[in-house]
Amino acid sequence: MSDRGSKIDEFIKLFLNAIEVEKSRRGLPLITDEKTNDPLFFDQRELRLRYLLPIKGIEDFFEGLVKGEVRYTRCKRCGRKYFPPQPDCSSCGTREMEWMRIEGTGELLTFSKVVVKPTSYLHYDDYIVGVARFPEGFNVLAWVRASDVSELEMGTPVRIEVERRQPENYLTYVLVPTKLGD
Amino acid sequence: MESAAVIGVGITRYGRITDRSFAEIAFEAAWEAMRDAGVDREGVDLLVVGNVGGWSSEPLPAVTISEYLGLDGNGSMRVEAACASGSAAIKVAADAVTSGQSEVAMVIGVERMNESPVTNVVELIGRAGNYFWEFENFGLTFPAYYALYANSYMQIYGAKEEDLAEVAVKNHYYGSLNPKAYFRQRVTVDDVMKSRYVAWPLKLLDCSPITDGAAALIVTSEGKAREFTDTPVYIRSIGTGTGTSNISRRDDLLGFDAVRKAAREAYRRAGIDPSRPHRQIDLALVHDCFTIAEVMAYEDLGFVRRGEGYMLVKEHQTYIGGIVPVNTDGGLKAKGHPIGATGVGMAVEVVKQLRRAADPQRQVDVRNGVALTHNVGGTGHYAYVAIYSI
Numbered sequence: 253m254s255d256r257g258s259k260i261d262e263f264i265k266l267f268l269n270a271i272e273v274e275k276s277r278r279g280l281p282l283i284t285d286e287k288t289n290d291p292l293f294f295d296q297r298e299l300r301l302r303y304l305l306p307i308k309g310i311e312d313f314f315e316g317l318v319k320g321e322v323r324y325t326r327c328k329r330c331g332r333k334y335f336p337p338q339p340d341c342s343s344c345g346t347r348e349m350e351w352m353r354i355e356g357t358g359e360l361l362t363f364s365k366v367v368v369k370p371t372s373y374l375h376y377d378d379y380i381v382g383v384a385r386f387p388e389g390f391n392v393l394a395w396v397r398a399s400d401v402s403e404l405e406m407g408t409p410v411r412i413e414v415e416r417r418q419p420e421n422y423l424t425y426v427l428v429p430t431k432l433g434d
Numbered sequence: 435m436e437s438a439a440v441i442g443v444g445i446t447r448y449g450r451i452t453d454r455s456f457a458e459i460a461f462e463a464a465w466e467a468m469r470d471a472g473v474d475r476e477g478v479d480l481l482v483v484g485n486v487g488g489w490s491s492e493p494l495p496a497v498t499i500s501e502y503l504g505l506d507g508n509g510s511m512r513v514e515a516a517c518a519s520g521s522a523a524i525k526v527a528a529d530a531v532t533s534g535q536s537e538v539a540m541v542i543g544v545e546r547m548n549e550s551p552v553t554n555v556v557e558l559i560g561r562a563g564n565y566f567w568e569f570e571n572f573g574l575t576f577p578a579y580y581a582l583y584a585n586s587y588m589q590i591y592g593a594k595e596e597d598l599a600e601v602a603v604k605n606h607y608y609g610s611l612n613p614k615a616y617f618r619q620r621v622t623v624d625d626v627m628k629s630r631y632v633a634w635p636l637k638l639l640d641c642s643p644i645t646d647g648a649a650a651l652i653v654t655s656e657g658k659a660r661e662f663t664d665t666p667v668y669i670r671s672i673g674t675g676t677g678t679s680n681i682s683r684r685d686d687l688l689g690f691d692a693v694r695k696a697a698r699e700a701y702r703r704a705g706i707d708p709s710r711p712h713r714q715i716d717l718a719l720v721h722d723c724f725t726i727a728e729v730m731a732y733e734d735l736g737f738v739r740r741g742e743g744y745m746l747v748k749e750h751q752t753y754i755g756g757i758v759p760v761n762t763d764g765g766l767k768a769k770g771h772p773i774g775a776t777g778v779g780m781a782v783e784v785v786k787q788l789r790r791a792a793d794p795q796r797q798v799d800v801r802n803g804v805a806l807t808h809n810v811g812g813t814g815h816y817a818y819v820a821i822y823s824i
């Protein structure tokens with residue numbers, strides 16, 4: 253776990269305290285921009301966003317995670333395979349899909365290490381994302397279990413595994429490099 | 435079919451703007467464009483606003499701007515195509531004037547990204563892929579998306595980080611000559627290489643900055659243009675394309691199918707030879723949100739064969755005097771990238787260049803009287819390629 257998140261919390265706390273001081277002094281939530289000295293009004297309304305996402309059509313995917321499997325869908329009519337899984341076939345417009353488990357060993361197509369992170373990811377250390385091609389016939393984008401990009405190259409064989417992401421403590425999946433011949 | 439004509443342009447300086455609000459920067463660009471066109475506010479019958487927002491405070495930007503400009507209460511809308519919102523707004527206005535639905539339309543691209551903390555902006559742009567499968571679980575960021583392309587491109591074609599840095603060197607050079615640009619200082623390959631990683635292998639100086647700014651156009655039909663100005667610039671074609679939401683669903687990570695599609699359509703409708711488009715145009719404004727993006731643009735637009743784009747900038751072929759000058763205003767990289775304003779800002783530069791009214795040291799040689807804009811939303815999610823001519 254990174255301590256960067258807590259440093260930012262500390263910074264925000266100092267900033268908010270300064271605003272409170274200014275409000276009790278003059279009654280205005282105004283701050284002066286550090287670089288330009290221009291006055292700025294600090295918005296007094298804060299909105300926290302979280303969405304509720306319907307997953308009934310792909311509930312099998314989540315049941316698979318609980319069993320340690322990462323599943324995709326295949327159209328019963330035209331055979332097209334989908335990962336991310338979807339309950340509707342974009343090719344033939346039907347909803348007759350079957351669920352399959354990803355079993356093959358994929359190959360890394362590309363990867364990156366994210367250093368500058370979004371607000372909701374600040375509590376993580378730098379993370380490696382990659383895209384791998386699977387023999388089933390689709391690509392998967394996910395984090396790659398490696399401590400640095402120097403351990404990886406194009407074509408590195410990877411398997412897909414279910415992991416419990418911390419600190420949120422929920423199930424998701426990760427690409428895990430395998431030694432050749434594993 | 436009749437073309438649309440740009441008869442007036444306006445643009446604010448780009449940068450981190452703390453002294454003017456959302457409506458106030460739109461006002462600057464819009465009134466400059468109206469004065470340039472000789473159109474008064476009662477003469478504008480449609481307002482199309484390119485804006486993404488989320489990081490800034492006005493959720494109904496077209497309405498806010500319409501009131502502040504003193505427009506007559508005619509129709510308006512906000513148009514969203516991520517970083518290509520500005521070009522999408524131009525397309526809506528161009529279609530409206532060529533179909534006769536509108537006589538004089540105003541296009542405004544405007545963005546105020548610095549109203550939110552940097553990490554929130556990183557988050558909101560990072561969410562601009564597939565939300566659940568790429569952001570929710572894996573925290574993709576905009577630089578990371580392009581880094582996946584950069585890594586793939588470098589491994590397959592043998593380009594190096596130093597080669598990508600050449601794009602930053604060129605665009606900062608032109609930025610240094612543009613008083614409206616965010617970054618006015620020149621940089622060297624060494625400066626780029628020494629800047630810290632944002633998303634490996636892309637470094638801070640490979641990235642365009644988080645930017646505030648506004649740009650505006652006044653658009654009418656080809657038939658009416660001469661009633662307003664002696665120097666109209668015509669919009670000959672706008673080609674469009676859409677990529678997959680999940681980047682895992684793309685055949686390769688070396689270029690954008692959506693751009694290739696948009697370019698084919700733009701070239702066909704404007705009579706440009708797709709095998710040598712650069713011979714028929716005097717300049718191109720391309721979407722260099724990251725250095726790799728400009729290299730891929732050269733290839734997707736057909737200026738060079740696939741895998742050879744990085745050589746073009748290395749050999750200075752995209753400076754003025756090369757086979758086609760690219761991003762003579764500093765590009766997104768140095769001029770700045772106020773998301774919704776970017777495509778409109780490109781059009782402003784094209785119009786000034788084709789009128790031979792750009793800043794002297796960066797004025798291109800206008801021989802064909804034709805220019806191209808390439809505006810990409812997200813990571814090849816939306817693509818707009820337009821051909822302009824005098």
Ligand SMILES: [Zn+2]
Binds near residue numbers: 346
């Ligand atoms: Zn099907």
